[in-house]
Amino acid sequence: xxxxxxxxxxxxxxxxxxxxxxxxxxxxxxxxxxxxxxxxxxxxxxxxxxxxxxxxxxxxxxxxxxxxxxxxxxxxxxxxxxxxxxxxxxxxxxxxxxxxxxxxxxxxxxxxxxxxxxxxxxxxxxxxxxxxxxxxxxxxxxxxxxxxxxxxxxxxxxxxxxxxxxxxxxxxxxxxxxxxxxxxxxxxxxxxxxxxxxxxxxxxxxxxxxxxxxxxxxxxxxxxxxxxxxxxxxxxxxxxxxxxxxxxxxxxxxxxxxxxxxxxxxxxxxxxxxxxxxxxxxxxxxxxxxxxxxxxxxxxxxxxxxxxxxxx
Amino acid sequence: xxxxxxxxxxxxxxxxxxxxxxxxxxxxxxxxxxxxxxxxxxxxxxxxxxxxxxxxxxxxxxxxxxxxxxxxxxxxxxxxxxxxxxxxxxxxxxxxxxxxxxxxxxxxxxxxxxxxxxxxxxxxxxxxxxxxxxxxxxxxxxxxxxxxxxxxxxxxxxxxxxxxxxxxxxxxxxxxxxxxxxxxxxxxxxxxxxxxxxxxxxxxxxxxxxxxxxxxxxxxxxxxxxxxxxxxxxxxxxxxxxxxxxxxxxxxxxxxxxxxxxxxxxxxxxxxxxxxxxxxxxxxxxxxxxxxxxxxxxxxxxxxxxxxxxxxxxxxxxxxxxxxxxxxxxxxxxxxxxxxxxxxxxxxxxxxxxxxxxxxxxxxxxxxxxxxxxxxxxxxxxxxxxxxxxxxxxxxxxxxxxxxxxxxxxxxxxxxxxxxxxxxxxxxxxxxxxxxxxxxxxxxxxxxxxxxxxxxxxxxxxxxxxxxxxxxxxxxxxxxxxxxxxxxxxxxxxxxxxxxxxxxxxxxxxxxxxxxxxxxxxxxxxxxxxxxxxxxxxxxxxxxxxxxxxxxxxxxxxxxxxxxxxxxxxxxxxxxxxxxxxxxxxxxxxxxxxxxxxxxxxxxxxxxxxxxx
Numbered sequence: 069x070x071x072x073x074x075x076x077x078x079x080x081x082x083x084x085x086x087x088x089x090x091x092x093x094x095x096x097x098x099x100x101x102x103x104x105x106x107x108x109x110x111x112x113x114x115x116x117x118x119x120x121x122x123x124x125x126x127x128x129x130x131x132x133x134x135x136x137x138x139x140x141x142x143x144x145x146x147x148x149x150x151x152x153x154x155x156x157x158x159x160x161x162x163x164x165x166x167x168x169x170x171x172x173x174x175x176x177x178x179x180x181x182x183x184x185x186x187x188x189x190x191x192x193x194x195x196x197x198x199x200x201x202x203x204x205x206x207x208x209x210x211x212x213x214x215x216x217x218x219x220x221x222x223x224x225x226x227x228x229x230x231x232x233x234x235x236x237x238x239x240x241x242x243x244x245x246x247x248x249x250x251x252x253x254x255x256x257x258x259x260x261x262x263x264x265x266x267x268x269x270x271x272x273x274x275x276x277x278x279x280x281x282x283x284x285x286x287x288x289x290x291x292x293x294x295x296x297x298x299x300x301x302x303x304x305x306x307x308x309x310x311x312x313x314x315x316x317x318x319x320x321x322x323x324x325x326x327x328x329x330x331x332x333x334x335x336x337x338x339x340x341x342x343x344x345x346x347x348x349x350x351x352x353x354x355x356x357x358x359x360x361x362x363x364x365x366x367x368x369x370x371x372x373x374x375x376x377x378x379x380x
Numbered sequence: 381x382x383x384x385x386x387x388x389x390x391x392x393x394x395x396x397x398x399x400x401x402x403x404x405x406x407x408x409x410x411x412x413x414x415x416x417x418x419x420x421x422x423x424x425x426x427x428x429x430x431x432x433x434x435x436x437x438x439x440x441x442x443x444x445x446x447x448x449x450x451x452x453x454x455x456x457x458x459x460x461x462x463x464x465x466x467x468x469x470x471x472x473x474x475x476x477x478x479x480x481x482x483x484x485x486x487x488x489x490x491x492x493x494x495x496x497x498x499x500x501x502x503x504x505x506x507x508x509x510x511x512x513x514x515x516x517x518x519x520x521x522x523x524x525x526x527x528x529x530x531x532x533x534x535x536x537x538x539x540x541x542x543x544x545x546x547x548x549x550x551x552x553x554x555x556x557x558x559x560x561x562x563x564x565x566x567x568x569x570x571x572x573x574x575x576x577x578x579x580x581x582x583x584x585x586x587x588x589x590x591x592x593x594x595x596x597x598x599x600x601x602x603x604x605x606x607x608x609x610x611x612x613x614x615x616x617x618x619x620x621x622x623x624x625x626x627x628x629x630x631x632x633x634x635x636x637x638x639x640x641x642x643x644x645x646x647x648x649x650x651x652x653x654x655x656x657x658x659x660x661x662x663x664x665x666x667x668x669x670x671x672x673x674x675x676x677x678x679x680x681x682x683x684x685x686x687x688x689x690x691x692x693x694x695x696x697x698x699x700x701x702x703x704x705x706x707x708x709x710x711x712x713x714x715x716x717x718x719x720x721x722x723x724x725x726x727x728x729x730x731x732x733x734x735x736x737x738x739x740x741x742x743x744x745x746x747x748x749x750x751x752x753x754x755x756x757x758x759x760x761x762x763x764x765x766x767x768x769x770x771x772x773x774x775x776x777x778x779x780x781x782x783x784x785x786x787x788x789x790x791x792x793x794x795x796x797x798x799x800x801x802x803x804x805x806x807x808x809x810x811x812x813x814x815x816x817x818x819x820x821x822x823x824x825x826x827x828x829x830x831x832x833x834x835x836x837x838x839x840x841x842x843x844x845x846x847x848x849x850x851x852x853x854x855x856x857x858x859x860x861x862x863x864x865x866x867x868x869x870x871x872x873x874x875x876x877x878x879x880x881x882x883x884x885x886x887x888x889x890x891x892x893x894x895x896x897x898x899x900x901x902x903x904x905x906x907x908x909x910x911x912x913x914x915x916x917x918x919x920x921x922x923x924x925x926x927x928x929x930x931x932x933x934x935x936x937x938x939x940x941x942x943x944x945x946x947x948x949x950x951x952x953x954x955x956x957x958x959x960x961x962x963x964x965x966x967x968x969x970x971x972x973x974x975x976x977x978x979x980x981x982x983x984x985x986x987x988x989x990x991x992x993x
Contacts (some may be wrong), residue, residue, distance in 0.1 A: 104862065104894070105855050108528035111894065114544075115530060118523050155609060156430050156625070164625070228682040236674065237681045269408050326676050328956055330627040338429075338626070338684060343855045 069371075071114075080360035083312040092140045093275035095345035101125045102343060110292045140349070149350035153342060158350045161335055169319030171330030172247055176254035177316055179307060180262050183255065188266030189293045192274050203263065210260025219326050222253040226323055236328040250323040273297045285316060302373040310366040387875040411931070419975045422955070422968065423689050424670040425680045429673045432609040436520045437527045441965075444591055446671065448965035449631055450495075451594035451614035453532035454486055454573075455585065457964035459656055463781055463962055464878045466585050470508060470595070470615065472571075475588075486573045486588075488513070494621045495634045497602035497611070508615050510567035514596035515558060517952045518543060518595060524553040529592045536584075538564030538576040542906035554602060586877035591965065597876070608695055608861040617664040617969040624922035628882045631968070633664060642957075642970060655959050658972065662918040665957075665972035685717075687981040690955040690973060694721070694948035696828070699766045702950050708768070710950070716988055718953035718977070726947035727779040729772055729883075729902025731939040732820065732836065737900040738867045740816065745937060747807035747815060749849040751868075753800035757793055760835060761943050764828070768948065771902040772941035775883070775930050779962060780879035781918070782926035792934045793941060795897055802844040817846040820868035823857040832870065862893045864900050871898065874945075878963055880926040881914055887933050908930045931989040 103119040104111070111119075120126045130137045143149050149158035189201045227235045227248055233249035234241060243246045273279065274297060283291045319333030332351070339347035430443040435451045438444050456469035468474065468646045472487035494505035517537075520527045521544045535541060539562040550556045564576035577584070582814035587593060600613035612620055617640075618631040658665070672689070677697045684692045694702050703721065704711050713954040731753065736742045755857040757771045770778065808814055822829050822835060833849035840847045847868075848907045852860070860866050875882045885891055888910055889902035909929055916922040951958050954977035 102855070104859065107526075111528060112531060112534060114523060115526055115528070118526050122526065153607075155606065161625075224682065225679060229570055230688060231686075233686065235686065236672065236679050237627070239622065239624055239630075297497065326679055328672065328674060329626055334626065341853065343853075 069368075073364065073368065076364045080357075080364070084353075084356055088141055091352050092137060095349055096136055096140065097129065099345050102153075102345065105343065109340070110174045125128070127193070143351070150346060152339075152347050155343045158347055161347065162350065162354070165330060165332035165335050166188050168243075168329050169324070169333060170316060171243060171333060171358075172250055172254070172323060173316040173320055175247075175251045176258065176320070177312065178257040179251065180256040184259055184262035185305070188263055188270050189298065191263075192267050192270035192297075193289070193293060195271060195274070199371075207260040208283055209259070211264065213257075214278060215322060217259050218253050218257040219250075219322055222249060222256070223326060226252075236326075237330075238322070242367050246327070247290055247329070250320075250327045250329065254320060254323055264292055265308065266305070269301045270297060273301045276300070282325045284301060289358065299373065303370060306366055306369045306373065310362050310369060311359075313362050314355060317358060318355065394697055407623060413724060420667045420973055421508045421663065422666045422973055423687050424669065424671050425683070425692050426629075426671050426673045427693075428675060429484065430629070430703070433612040433620065433623075434526065434609040434615070435591055435612065436516060436528065436596060437609075438592050439528045445965045446629055446631070447594075447612060447614075448616075449618040449669070449968045450612045450616045450620060451591050452492075452616045452966070453589055453591055453594045456966065457587040457589060457961060457966065458643065458645075459961070459964070459970050460643050460650050460959060462647050462727075463641055466503065466589055469589075471588075475585070480913075481582075482577045484575040484584065485568070486575070488571045488573060488821045490571060490636060491935065492615050493636050494597050494600075494613055494615050495636055497597075497600060497613045499600040499611075499613060504598075505615075506597075506614075508595055509570045510573040511570070512597060513573050513593070514565055514567050515598050516594060516596040518562065519553075519601070520592070522547045522553055522556050523561075524550055524556060532587055532592070536581055538578055540564060543811075554605060573607075580917075582915070582917045583877060583879055585879065586879060586963075589964075590877070590898045606648065615953050616821035616966065618669065621668070625713060629673075631669045631671075633667050637664075640969075644671045646959075651958070652960075655957060658970075664969035669883075669968055682953075684950070685888070686742050687952060687978060687985075691949060691951045691958060696764070696766065697949075698950075703766070703768075703948060711897070714950070717984065719950055720953060720958060722951060722958060723947040723983050724947055724949075725770075725777070725779045726874070726945045726960075726964075727777040727878075727962050728872060728874040728882075728945040729775055729777050729941060730943050730945075731772070731775075731868075731941045733866075733869045733870075733871050733899050733939040734935075734937070735864060735867050735898075735900055736902070736938055737864055738817070740811065741867060742900075744807050744810050744933070746803040746810065746825060748937035748940075750800040750807055750843065751818075752792070752847065752937055753796045754839050754845065755836070755940050756795045756839055757942055758795065759839075760832075763835065764832065765943065765945075768946045769943040770946060772943050774934055775939075775941055777875070777944045780875065780878060780880050780883075782923050784927045784930065787930075789933075789990075792937075797843050804844055817848055818868055819848045820852060820870060821852055821857055821860065821866045821867075823852055823854050824906070836870075861898045864893055864898075867900075869898065874962075876963070880930075881910070882930050884926065884933075886908060887929075887938065901933070901936065901938040903932060903936060946962060952953065952978070952981070954981070971993075 101120065103116050103125050106119050106123070107116045117126075124136060124139055127139065128135045147159065152158050153162060165204075180254065187203065191203045194200050223235060227233045233245055237246040244315035279292060279297060282296055317332065318336060319331035321337050323329065324333040325333045325337075335347065336351055339342070339351070389772065426442050428442055430446055431440055433444055433447050433450065435447050438447055444642040452470050454469060454471040455466050458465040458467050466474070470489055470492055471487050476485040488510055492508040494508065496503050496505045505775050517540070518535065519525050520529050520533060520542050523544055524547055530544070533540060543560065543562045544785065546560060547556045558941065564578075566574045568574050575584070597613050600611065601608050601957055604611045610623060617635045617637045620629070621632040622628065622630040623699070639949060640663055640665050642658040642661050644656065646655055650656050658946065674683070677695060680689065680692055681698050683689045702711060702714055703709075708721075708723060710719055730753070734741045734751075741748060747775055761767055761769045761771060771793060773790060773793045774784065776783050804815065818840070820833070822833050833851065837847045837849065857869075859874055861869055861871070873883060873886065884894045887899065887901050887903075887906060888897060889907050891897040892900050907930060909925055909932070913922055913929065916925070946961065949958070954974040956972040956974065961967055
C-alpha cells in the first residue's frame with residue numbers, strides 16, 4: 069500500500085510542474101509586464117522602472133540564474149509567494165481567508181451530503197411513490213433556480229423580513245450567527261443536484277440481486293439500506309465527494325460577496341478583476357496540489373471501501 | 381410504506397432537532413452580542429475595499445476617506461463655507477508667501493501629538509514637529525518608496541528632484557539617508573517649515589490640504605517597515621482599531637487629540653438645514669466609526685432600511701423606492717421612517733472621448749462634431765441617471781469657481797441629428813469615402829455598461845454611423861487608453877482639488893497617454909495659455925483664462941461631453957451634520973449620531989408595520 073501511495077505521489081510531480089509551466093506561460097509570458105498598472109494612472113517612467121525592479125519584471129525571462137522562470141518555481145516550491153499588487157504578503161492573505169471560507173463551505177458540504185444521501189436512500193427505496201415524485205419535482209425545481217436567486221431571496225426574507233439572521237457578517241457578532249444563513253442557503257441551493265445524483269446511484273443499487281436476497285433473508289429495511297446499499301454505492305459517492313473537497317478551500321464567491329464573509333472566493337475574484345497574477349499563481353498552485361492530493365486519497369478510499377480493488 | 385415513514389420520521393425529527401437547536405444557538409449568540417449596542421457609533425458603507433493607509437501613497441477615494449480621519453495635513457477645507465475655503469489645520473495660520481511667490485513659510489501649531497503607538501518610546505505619541513512634514517515629503521520623493529503621488533511634486537520644489545535622484549543609489553526605502561538637505565524643503569526650527577519652489581505653484585495650498593501631505597512619524601515607518609500601510613500613526617481625531625482587510629474597518633476616538641470646536645459660520649442655508657446646531661461644541665462627536673465594505677447593492681440597502689447603516693448613496697436600483705422624482709424629495713415611505721435626502725452637485729464630467737491621433741477621427745473635425753450632435757444627452761440622463769444628472773454643455777463641472785454658467789447657451793452639446801447627417805457628408809468628403817465602422821471602448825462588462833453601449837450604437841446609427849462596442853475589464857482598458865490604442869472611449873473624471881486647471885491638464889500636449897491626456901489632443905494655443913495660467917494665483921483674470929481654455933478645447937471636439945453627476949445621499953434622521961463636501965474627506969469629526977433616535981427606530985418600524993396591516 070505504501071509503495072502504491074508513494075508511486076501515486078510521484079506521479080503528481082510532473083502534474084505540478086506542468087501547472088507551474090502553464091501559469092508561468094499564461095501570466096508572465098502572455099500576461100506581460102503589469103508595472104504600469106501597479107504604478108497608477110499618471111506615474112512617471114522612473115516610478116514604473118522602480119516597480120519593474122521591485123517585482124522583478126526587469127529580470128530575464130529564462131536564461132539566467134535569477135530569471136523570472138526560476139523565481140516562479142522557487143516561490144511556489146518554498147510557499148513564499150511574495151507580495152500581491154497591494155503589497156500585502158500573499159501567504160497572509162490566503163491564511164486569513166482559509167478559515168472563513170472553510171467555516172462556510174465545510175458545513176454546507178457536510179450538510180448537503182448528509183441530507184442528500186439520507187433522502188436519496190429513502191426516495192430510491194420509495195421509488196414511484198408520491199414521496200419520490202414530490203422529491204424529484206422539488207429537486208428539478210431547485211436545480212432550475214439560479215444560485216443567485218436563492219441568495220437574494222434568502223437574504224431578503226430570512227434576514228430582512230423575518231430578522232432571524234444578520235443581513236451580513238458582523239465582526240462584532242459570533243461567526244456562527246453570521247454564517248448560519250449563508251450555510252442554510254448553500255445547503256438549500258445544492259440539495260437539488262446532489263439529491264438527484266445520489267438517487268440515481270441508489271436506484272442502481274436497489275435493483276441489484278443482493279438487495280432482493282437481503283430482504284428475502286428477512287433483514288430489516290434500515291439494515292439493507294444503510295449497511296448494504298450505502299456501502300455498495302460508496303464508489304460513485306467517494307468520487308463525487310472527495311474531489312469536491314479542494315473546492316471547499318476556494319470558498320463560495322457569491323455567498324461571500326453577498327454576506328461579506330472574508331474568504332478566499334472573494335480573494336480569487338478580486339485577483340482576476342485586478343489582474344493580480346501573483347495571487348492567481350499562488351492560488352492555482354495550491355489548488356493543483358490539493359487536487360493531486362485528493363485524487364490520490366480517492367484512489368486509496370476506493371480500495372478501502374471495495375475489497376475487490378487492489379493496491380497495484 | 382410504514383417502514384419508509386418510520387425511517388423518514390426518525391431522520392426528519394433528528395434533522396429538525398439538530399437544525400432547530402443550531403438555529404436557537406445561532407440566534408441566541410446574536411442576541412447576546414446585539415445587547416452590547418454601543419453609543420455614538422457611526423456606521424457607514426464602502427463600495428469597495430481600501431488599498432492602503434500609508435498616507436504617502438494614497439490614491440483611491442476610499443483609502444483617502446479613511447486615512448483622512450487618522451492623519452492631518454497642514455490645511456483643511458472649511459467644513460461649511462462654499463465656495464471652498466482653505467483653513468489652517470495643523471498649521472498655525474495661512475502660509476507666509478514671499479513676493480515672488482517662491483518661498484512659503486508655514487508655522488506649525490504647538491502641542492499637537494501623534495497617537496500613542498508601540499513605535500514610540502513607552503508607546504506614548506510624541507509632539508508633532510516641522511521635521512515630520514519634511515520627512516513625509518522627502519519620503520514621497522524617495523524612489524524606493526515608489527509613491528504614486530510623486531507626480532504632484534515632480535519639478536516643483538528646489539532640490540527635491542535631485543534628492544529623488546540621490547535615493548536611486550540605495551537598495552531599500554529605509555536605507556535612504558534622509559539627513560541629506562533639500563534646499564527647498566527645510567524645518568527652520570521645530571515649529572517652522574519652509575518650502576522653496578522652482579516656479580510659482582498656486583495649487584500648492586490645495587496640495588497642502590490633502591491627506592497625502594500629512595506629517596509622518598519616522599519612528600513608525602522604521603518600526604513597521606512595509607507593514608506601515610496597515611499601521612497608520614497620525615495626529616488626527618481618530619485612530620485605527622480594527623481593519624479586517626477587504627471587509628471591515630473600525631476607527632475609535634484618539635483620546636490624545638487636542639480640543640477643537642464645530643464651526644460657527646457657514647452658508648446662509650446652513651442654519652435652516654441644521655448644520656449650525658452644534659456650533660461651538662467640541663469635536664469629534666462620535667466615539668467610533670464602523671465602515672463596512674459592501675460591494676453588492678441588496679445587502680447595503682437592506683442594512684440601511686433596517687437602520688444598521690446611517691447613510692448610503694441612492695443608485696438606480698433604489699431610486700424609485702427612495703426618491704419622489706416629481707419633487708426630488710424622499711418618498712412617503714422613507715419620510716415615515718424619518719429618512720431624508722441630501723442632493724448636491726458632485727463635480728464630475730463624463731464623456732465619449734476621441735483619439736485625436738486616430739486616422740479616421742483625428743483629422744476629421746466634422747466627424748467628431750457629427751458624433752457629438754448625434755448623442756441625445758437628455759435621453760441618456762433620463763435613462764441612466766433617473767433624470768437627475770445635469771447635461772454637460774461644456775467640460776468644467778458646476779461647483780468649480782471657473783464653471784461658466786453661460787456655457788448652457790452654447791451648442792457644443794446640442795442634440796441635432798439633422799445637422800449631424802449634414803456634418804457627416806462633410807466628414808465623408810474629407811475622409812474620401814464613407815466613414816468606416818467606429819469602435820468605442822467601455823470599461824466594464826455589466827448590464828449598465830452594455831445598455832450604455834447599445835444606447836450609443838442606437839443614436840449613432842440614427843445618423844448613419846456604425847459603432848462597435850468593446851467591453852473591457854478596467855486594467856485592459858486603462859492599458860489601451862494610456863497607449864492610445866482606443867479609437868473612441870467612454871470615460872469620466874472628477875477634480876481632486878477645487879481648481880479647474882487640475883482638470884484642464886488632461887488636454888495639455890505634454891500629458892499624452894500616461895500623463896492623463898487620453899485624447900492625445902494637442903493645440904499650441906491651448907498649451908501656451910495653460911502655461912500662463914498655471915503660475916497665476918486665483919483672480920478674475922485666471923478664471924477668464926480657464927474659461928477660454930475650455931472654449932478652445934471645446935471648439936476642437938476632442939470628446940462629446942455627456943453629463944455632470946448629481947449625487948443623492950439618503951440618511952437616517954439620527955445622522956447629523958451630514959453636509960456633503962466634494963473635496964474634503966476628514967469630515968467624520970463633525971458628524972454625529974443621536975443614539976436615542978437610532979434605538980427607537982426598531983419600534984418605529986414595528987409601528988409602521990402595524991399601521992400597514
